[in-house]
Amino acid sequence: AQTVTQSQPEMSVQEAETVTLSCTYDTSENNYYLFWYKQPPSRQMILVIRQEAYKQQNATENRFSVNFQKAAKSFSLKISDSQLGDTAMYFCAFMKSGNSGGSNYKLTFGKGTLLTVNP
């Protein structure tokens, strides 16, 4: 079974600064996907960024980038130039790839990190 660990329950950062959220996971799979989802207060959860495990290049989406270390099973999220609208719960998630059915479609989430961006 897969597990996802987010060791930082809460973090804060000043506006315009850079912050890194940590995520580690445990799996015996070789092919999988990793995700960061964002859940703003009282708003819908949205996908921030996705990484395929077979890709060595780290994914980036504007101010969001990841540091994917497959051997270390680490998948951290870096937010540059933090904005007030980045305040949210951030969830790291794991999904096996493949088409053999079973639990391959299951997103396994971490407990989340509450990020507060201060003005």
Next chain:
Amino acid sequence: ETGVTQTPRHLVMGMTNKKSLKCEQHLGHNAMYWYKQSAKKPLELMFVYSLEERVENNSVPSRFSPECPNSSHLFLHLHTLQPEDSALYLCASSQETGRALWGEQFFGPGTRLTVL
């Protein structure tokens, strides 16, 4: 309406009540999901429907009963719930190909359920 909508947004029910949660997706997706989000715990996948067929129930108690009448609608029927079932129930949808479900999941705003 756009995206994924859920009704009601808030629900308070007694342990002997029967109620239903509704989810509707306006994205043309072919897979829908129910998740339970409890405080201080990771999101838990409850049910998955792909092409209107249930493919995963993840050992959820029988007091939760899903229904997917078509690819746009998903229901969660509730009966004789327990106080520990109080949580935020999230619906999500995605566009999948074949049996491999790996696309981005789009979430609804959730229904905040309180069981007294």
